[in-house]
Amino acid sequence: MKLVVQVKLIPDAGQAPVLGATLRTVNERANWVSGVAFERGVPREYELRKHTYAELKVAGLGAQAAQQTIKKVRDAYTTLTANIRAGNLGKPGSKRRTRAESRPIVFRPDAAHPYDDRCLSWQYDAQTVSIWTVAGRLKNLRFACSADQLKTLREYRQGESDLLERDGVFFLIAVCEVPEAEQYTPDGFVGVDLGIVNIATTSTGYRAAGRSLNRHRTRQLDLRKKLQAKHTKSAKRRLKNRRRKERRHAANVNHIIAKQIVTEAERTSSGIALEDLGGIRQRVRLRKPQRVTLHSWAFHQLGAFIEYKARRAGVPLEYVDPAYTSQECAECHHIDKNNRATQALFVCRACGVVAHADRNASRNIAARGETAWIAGRESRVPATP
Incomplete structure (x- = not known):
């Protein structure tokens, strides 16, 4: 299992300008290589190297730095091609796709650069x-990280690391190949219902309320509107900083929620059942005020955090179809859209059970997760002769 560890570099007064100049130089040369690749129809890496390697060496790049620059450009075009084929940039002829296909890829002066x-x-x-x-x-360049991150780096770091600059601060991002813990046989499943009012509700009773986060996002939205109305360079700079700050805040909340859920499942020797929310933005029909909240919340990120933490802890995880989980009674399994009396209240029209709507949905998800786990294990049992 691949994990990414980010450490902060602490250069002295003489080292910081050298790091900045290095990033600007390699990204400037990467833009030149990108132009050559675009003019020649994006050839293979070996062919691209024949047209650019000597020039990169003349520009002052070392042999390995030149190779990494060429590889970085070729990988960027490979990713662009994959996104176009997957339709992530729109249909043929769309404005966004035409813009991406009609000009070379451009790298920012402070963009990340790989190091082996x-x-x-x-x-x-x-x-x-x-x-x-x-x-x-450059030797004796200090870095700072937590004790857990240092242990992960020491034991599991593999492959390349990326140097990047963000707001004048330098970071190294290292890839670590961490072994997955052996999965145990779960004693039941913890269902997790994801939402906006309550970010996550589990079948065991844990509930992460989204009120404070939604207030934070509303406040950030109002601030963005005020800054966008100014149309000044300083306002744009502030907008960029606030966007990063909001992203870090949401990621921190997701990490806390994911850790709480995985810890609870591990403590009770249970598995975790998650909703398969792929394509939710295309499936769900909402009023305009609700769309902003739905599209701004990182459901996929929370699910990814839960998944990697579960794999690292050896907690079994199943994705289930969330269809009708909010309308189905967890006791008698009667499905009726009128069962959901309000956003928070569930009243079964068949058996009369009254429950919290999200808790009821999480119980349905837990039951579907257990069913999926049993079906998956049975399918691996060889047929008797």
Whole structure:
């Protein structure tokens, strides 16, 4: 299982300008390589290297840095092609797709740049790195991270690491190959119902209310409107900073919720049943004020956090079809849209059960998760002769 660890670099007064100049140089050269690739119809990496490698060396890039720059450009075009084929940039002839296909890919001056072990070495005990720059090898560059992150880096780091600059601060993002824990046989399932009023409600009674987060998003939306109305450079800069701050806040909330759910499931030796919400934005019909809330909440991110934390802890996880889980009674399984009396109240028209609507839905999800787990295990049992 691949995990990403981000550490903060702490360069001194002489090291920081060198790191900034390195990123600007490699991204400037990457833009030139991108132009060559676009003119020549985006050839394969080996063909692209023949047209650009010598020029990159003349520009001051080391041999491995030049190779990484070419690979970075070729990977960007591969990703663009995959997105076009998947329809992520719209249909043929659409404005967004035409714009993407009609010009070379452009890299920002502070965009991330990959480093392999020949250009970057880690000294974990001293918490320093030695890194290639356009001014030569930069040694004893300090970095900061938590004790858990340092342990993960020391034991599981593999492959490349990316150097990037964000608001004048430099980071290294390292890929770690962490082994998955062995799954246990679950004693029941914890169903998780995702929503907007309540971000997550479990069948065991845990509820993460979304009121404070929704208030935070509403406040951020009002601030964005005021800044957008100014049309100044400083306002645009503030907008970018606020967008990142809001994204970090939502990710932190998702991490906390996911950890709580996985910890509870692990403590009770249960599995986790999640709703398969793929395509929810296309399926759900909402009024305009509700669309902003739906499209701004990171359902996929929360599900991804729960999944990777469950895999790391060895907690079984099943995705289930969420259809009618909010209309079905968890006791008698009668389905009626009128069962959902209000957003928070569930009253079964058949057996009269009264329950919290999200708790009732999470119980249905838990039952479907257990059914899916049993069906999956039975399908692996070889037929008797």
